[in-house]
Amino acid sequence: MSNFMQAAVLPEFGPAETFRIEKVPVPLPAAGEVLVKVRAVGLNPVDFKTRSGKGYASHFTLPAILGWDIAGEVVSVGEEVSRFVTGDRIFGMSRFPDAANAYAEYAVVNEEEFAIIPRNISFEEAAASALAGLTAWEALFDHAGITWGQRVLIQAAAGGVGHIAVQLAKWKRCFVAGTASAENQAFLQQLGADQPIDYKAQPFEEAVDNMDVVIDGMGGETALRSIDVLSPGGVLVSLPSMYKDDPAVIAKAREKNVRVKWMSVRPSGERIEQLALLLDNNRLKIYIDGTYPLEEVARAHKVLEGGHVKGKIVLTL
Numbered sequence: 504m505s506n507f508m509q510a511a512v513l514p515e516f517g518p519a520e521t522f523r524i525e526k527v528p529v530p531l532p533a534a535g536e537v538l539v540k541v542r543a544v545g546l547n548p549v550d551f552k553t554r555s556g557k558g559y560a561s562h563f564t565l566p567a568i569l570g571w572d573i574a575g576e577v578v579s580v581g582e583e584v585s586r587f588v589t590g591d592r593i594f595g596m597s598r599f600p601d602a603a604n605a606y607a608e609y610a611v612v613n614e615e616e617f618a619i620i621p622r623n624i625s626f627e628e629a630a631a632s633a634l635a636g637l638t639a640w641e642a643l644f645d646h647a648g649i650t651w652g653q654r655v656l657i658q659a660a661a662g663g664v665g666h667i668a669v670q671l672a673k674w675k676r677c678f679v680a681g682t683a684s685a686e687n688q689a690f691l692q693q694l695g696a697d698q699p700i701d702y703k704a705q706p707f708e709e710a711v712d713n714m715d716v717v718i719d720g721m722g723g724e725t726a727l728r729s730i731d732v733l734s735p736g737g738v739l740v741s742l743p744s745m746y747k748d749d750p751a752v753i754a755k756a757r758e759k760n761v762r763v764k765w766m767s768v769r770p771s772g773e774r775i776e777q778l779a780l781l782l783d784n785n786r787l788k789i790y791i792d793g794t795y796p797l798e799e800v801a802r803a804h805k806v807l808e809g810g811h812v813k814g815k816i817v818l819t820l
C-alpha cells in the first residue's frame with residue numbers, strides 16, 4: 504500500500520469549485536483508532552455549509568478535508584483496539600463536528616464511534632445512514648421523547664434526516680404526517696407516512712393539527728409556523744443550527760405553551776449499532792438519490808445545495 508492517497512482537499516473555504524483532488528499522506532491510527540479504506544462517504548447539508556465557511560468551519564484548519572459519514576473496510580488497527588479486526592466492514596459518523604478527513608481514500612476513525620455494516624447493506628447505504636440516522640434517532644427519541652401512538656409531523660420528510668425520521672416514527676407506531684413537494688408524495692407513502700402533505704399545494708397548518716411532535720428540517724418561517732400545529736405541551740425539535748435560539752420561535756412557543764429544542768448530533772457507536780439492527784431487519788431503508796465519484800465532489804455539493812435531494816447522496820471511492 505502506498506503512503507499517499509487521493510483526497511478532495513479544500514485549500515480555502517468557498518464555492519463548490521474550490522475542491523482540489525490531491526495526493527496527501529495516508530494517516531496512521533493511534534491507540535483506539537482504526538485505519539479504514541473508505542468506500543463511501545455520506546453527504547449532508549453541513550458539508551456544504553462548512554465548505555462555504557459557515558457550519559462547523561471554525562473546527563477546521565486549512566487546507567481541510569471535509570466529510571463525516573464513512574463506510575469502508577478496516578485495513579489496520581491501532582493499539583488497544585478491541586471491537587474490529589482487519590477486513591471488517593464498518594460505518595459511522597466520525598469525530599463530528601471536528602475534522603474527520605472523510606473525503607479521501609483512507610481515514611482514521613475512533614473505534615467507539617463505529618459499528619459493523621450488516622451483510623445485506625451496501626457501503627453506500629451504510630455511509631448515507633450515519634449522520635442523518637443519528638440525527639433522526641436523537642431528535643425523535645432523546646429530544647422529543649416520542650411514545651407509541653403519538654402524532655408526529657416531519658418537515659422536509661423526503662430529505663436525508665426526514666426519510667429516516669418517518670420510518671423511525673412509524674416503527675414506534677406513531678401517526679406520521681410529512682411535508683414534501685408533489686414529486687415526493689408517493690415517496691412519503693412508500694416510507695409509511697400516514698399523511699403526506701404537499702407544502703406547495705396548501706399551507707401545512709391547513710392539513711394537520713393537534714400534533715404532539717414536530718421534527719423540523721427547515722427552520723425559520725417553517726419552525727415558527729410549526730408551533731401552530733402543536734397541542735399544548737407538544738414539542739418542536741428544530742434541526743438547522745443557523746436558526747438556533749431564534750427569539751421569535753422562543754416567544755411564540757412560550758405563548759402557545761409548547762416546548763422547543765435545538766440539537767447538535769453527536770457521534771455514537773452504540774447508536775450506529777442500533778441503526779445497523781434496523782437496517783439488517785429491513786425496518787429501515789436508505790434511499791440513495793445519486794452516487795458521485797470523489798473526483799465529482801463539486802458536482803455532488805451543488806446538487807446537495809439545491810435543497811431537493813430525495814433521501815441521500817453519496818461519494819464513492
Ligand SMILES: NC(=O)c1ccc[n+]([C@@H]2O[C@H](COP(=O)([O-])OP(=O)(O)OC[C@H]3O[C@@H](n4cnc5c(N)ncnc54)[C@H](OP(=O)(O)O)[C@@H]3O)[C@@H](O)[C@H]2O)c1
Nearest residue numbers: 548659661662663664683684720742743766767768811812
Ligand atoms: N442540528 C443537527 O444536529 C442537524 C443534523 C442533521 C441535519 N441538520 C440540518 O437539518 C436540515 C435538514 O437536513 P437533511 O439532511 O434532511 O437535508 P436535505 O436532505 O438536504 O433535505 C432535502 C429535502 O428538503 C425538502 N424540502 C425543501 N424545501 C422544503 C419545504 N419548504 N418544506 C418541506 N420540505 C422541503 C426537499 O423535498 P422536496 O424536494 O420535495 O421539496 C428535500 O427532499 C439541514 O439544514 C441540516 O443542516 C441539523
